[in-house]
Amino acid sequence: MRWDRLFDDLEAQLAAQTRLELDAEVAERTRTERSKVTLGERISGAVGAHLVIRLRGGSVARGRLDDCGDGWLLLVEDGGRQQLVSVAAVLGASGLGRPRDDTRARRFGIGSAVRGISRDRRAVAVIDVDGGTVHGTIDGVGADAFDITEHPLDSPRRAANVRGERVVPFAAVALISSS
Structure with a gap:
């Protein structure tokens, strides 16, 4: 009878040790998987959420x-x-909530997104x-920069309203907004 209790105790200790090892392995795998998630992927899991994004240069x-890529x-x-x-x-970024697996990011980069804005011909603030x-209309988009004709947001892109032209590298962009 004493040996039965001894064997039961040994088996319980073995089961507890196995659970601890499994928990440690799951935790390590979770940390490894999280280490592979980029900021863009993390944010793309929050499509539909209301976010507050703090940007370089002091902008918010x-x-x-609505979309991401x-x-x-x-x-x-x-x-x-x-x-x-x-x-x-x-x-x-604030408002992301818990990480989700159902990310829906588009595969095209910021250059393609800026080309879409350029086709729209709306005045933007960069x-x-x-x-x-800088305010104006994006006229052309290259591989790593775009041309913007500067004019007031509330005025159409007409010769009389043009203040100048500028080339803006994608690496310098924090935000492009339009109404």
């Missing part, structure tokens, strides 16, 4: 995460204004990573 973008996020403010945010300029702002 707020809105519902390789290196960019599209936020929509309550009033409908759209904001294309460069992930490279993100200093922090905020750079130092906090500077």
Whole structure:
């Protein structure tokens, strides 16, 4: 009878040790998997959530995460204004909630997103990573930069309204917004 209790105790100790080892292995695998998730992937799991994004240069973008892709996020403010945010300029994000596995990020990069904005021909505000702002219409998009003709947001792109032209590298963009 004493040996039965001894064997039961040994078996319980073995089962407890096995559970501890399994828990440690699961925790390690979880840490390993999380270490592979990029910021863009983490944010893409929050499509539909209301986010507050702090950007280099002191800017803050707020809105519902409507879409995202390789290196960019599209936020929509309550009033409908759209904001294309460069992930490279993100200093922090609030409102992401718990990580999800069902990420829906598009595969195209920020250059393709800016080309889409250019085709729309709307006036935009471009905020750079130092906090500077330029208003105008995006006229052409290259591999790593775009051309913007500067004019007031509330004026059409006409010769009389043009203040100048500028080339903006993608790496300098924190946010592009339009109404």
